[in-house]
Amino acid sequence: MPPIIFKDDDFHGHDHQQDDPMVITVEIKNYAVKKVLVDQGSYVDILYWATYQKLQLLDTAMVPYDEPIYGFSGEQVSTHGYIDLYTVFREGTQTKTIPIRFLIVDAPTSYNVLLGRPSLNTLGAVVSIPHLAMKFPSPSGDILTVHCDQRLARECYMASLRPQLPIQQTNHIKRPPDSDIALSSEDLDPRVGRDVRLEPVEETSPLELPNGHSINLGTVFEF
Template sequence: MLIFFKKETLESHPICACCSQQATKENAPITFTDLDFAGTDPNQDDPMVIIVELQNFAVKKVLVDQGSSIDILYWKTFRKLQIPPEDLTPYDDPIYGFAGERVPTKGYVDLHTTFGEGQGVRTILIRYLVVDAHTSYNVLLGRPSLNAIGAIVSTPHLAMKFPSPSGDILTVHGDQKAARECYMASLKLPQPPLTAHNIETTPEGALLVGDDLDPRINSDSRVEPMGETRQFPLTRAANRKEAKPVSQKKHKLGEERRQAAKAEAEKLRLAEFVGEARYTTWLANVVLVKKPNGKWRMCVDYTNLNKACPRDAYPLSSID
């Protein structure tokens, strides 16, 4: 996630890592070899996720993001670190994400952060902006902290190297398992709901009105066709000539599923999306699947009909 400030905001409220003075002596060159890879799957494009020490806590799921101009401590992690809220320095200006979305801030706090393990460690003071946002990570380390320790990140090796105060080169390896867990968790994060500007409240509940369904309705600048128009007849599905109609036997749904299917069918009928048909040659049962929120999703089993229809010459493109 790329995070950046507006120029005037950054100048008036500097949020950056508290950097130590640069070492006067020349450090050893930093290089990477295949031996630096400590993951389980070398064929990877995983992000750099490491472990750091904050407030005497070993904090996992720390994302190293060279595209971020700030260091972020997420609000959920801030609370778990048992930091008194009064230690936060107020900072109300929002930050902006990759798509330009506004992200609210809580303030900022300076924390000593330790990189590495055992004897090969380095501790610096980092100024974290505390952000309340949905994420699968605990901390996001951006360019300020990476520049402060002189870190070089190699994503092919999932390793980060930086000089110690004595001039030795220290290595921090990425946690490939944690990186993939965070990625999978991010796919399940709640997304902000889509807002509709035209909603009318009826006795049956909220109802979307015309402007949300078709912007041409009730508009002074309605788009009209140009030139001669003609009716385009709707045709039936192009079944194979040798295909025979299939009428599935009625499946018992149970009382709860039956009531849910009846309610969904009534909604479709009122919306004039479906109509009643008698003596149909093709008949398929509905399948009800329970959603995570406890409600029912009604599907139709088109397996037999799909087998009887020729393959579309213009299929949809592959969707990831």
């Protein structure tokens, strides 16, 4: 496999003076899902409940996991369960597909999906924030690059700074050009409140991952 390196031309943003989060697009169930936050500090992959519904996934497709989780100040965040979904990462016509076990969380957020360490490790991804790019080996051994959408990254960040105002915008779930799956009408997704990042504090329960490993998922979390 070729070495993974980053060069100046890997930066595809519009503003080099940046400290933006890594926000990308992935494909799930034949939908292109934007506003996907790559969070190397998260030990779990999260699919938000509003996104789950807009993907038209059946409730029966998830494994129940309904223990609530709590923030530092006692805020309660509801979980609905978890689901295994094949997720596609694309550069042009080349793709890499991996199974991801998503925890389904009902929480106010600017994002549709949060990708944590389990999926990034399975993908073999290396993230460079200065280049706003993520690289990983393809099944054929080539190195693929996924670029951050800097405009959407800033839109999400600014939305999280205004918790007092309801934010109405499209959910950024679209059908890929080569998909034959019909897309429902584009919904408005009101997002109120601040983005949450979940970290375990005390009690945990095991959650099995598709690769055979397991993580201890906290039932008490800190924001």
